[in-house]
Amino acid sequence: MNAAPPTVPIPNPLLAQPDFAVTAALEAEVNELLTHYPEKRAASLMVLHAIQDRFGWISQQAVEWTAKKLGLQPINVYELVTFYPMLRQRPMGKHQIKVCRTLSCALGGAHELHEHFCRKLGLDARAHGPQTTKDGKFTVEFVECLASCGTAPVMMCNDNFYEAVSQKRADEIVAECE
Numbered sequence: 001m002n003a004a005p006p007t008v009p010i011p012n013p014l015l016a017q018p019d020f021a022v023t024a025a026l027e028a029e030v031n032e033l034l035t036h037y038p039e040k041r042a043a044s045l046m047v048l049h050a051i052q053d054r055f056g057w058i059s060q061q062a063v064e065w066t067a068k069k070l071g072l073q074p075i076n077v078y079e080l081v082t083f084y085p086m087l088r089q090r091p092m093g094k095h096q097i098k099v100c101r102t103l104s105c106a107l108g109g110a111h112e113l114h115e116h117f118c119r120k121l122g123l124d125a126r127a128h129g130p131q132t133t134k135d136g137k138f139t140v141e142f143v144e145c146l147a148s149c150g151t152a153p154v155m156m157c158n159d160n161f162y163e164a165v166s167q168k169r170a171d172e173i174v175a176e177c178e
């Protein structure tokens, strides 16, 4: 049997998470996921999703743990994390508000809706990328088409989908999270 190749450090590490620790429950979930795939590598994205569901983001330690678990090099996992925008490279707020900004929604008021959320939550609507409140409760960001272009503007809050969102409805969505 061949020995596992030595681990090669990744060239551009993600943020560190010194207290990263995989619980028995998470490990069991990952082990169960692996049973669905002919080879461990094929489960990479699902394993990363499971880790992100637990921690909210993917850290340097998470990449290293995943690589070891799947018999890969850290770079093989790192390239997934940096390719797929749904994999988070930094901690996010407890509640994630995603406003679609693609054409129909842009014409339907997406930018005004995004600005409304930012103003309400004390965030800078003009800053680049996801913005998180200081208390870690909310992250607001733009995303691309959420596939309901006829009911613009549309958005998501966590796993919930909202169509034709007015500013009044936006206030209610925030209130429902508090």
Ligand code: FES
Pocket: 100, 101, 102, 103, 104, 105, 106, 144, 145, 146, 147, 148, 149, 150, 152, 154
């Ligand atoms: S443009 Fe917003 S859902 Fe398609």
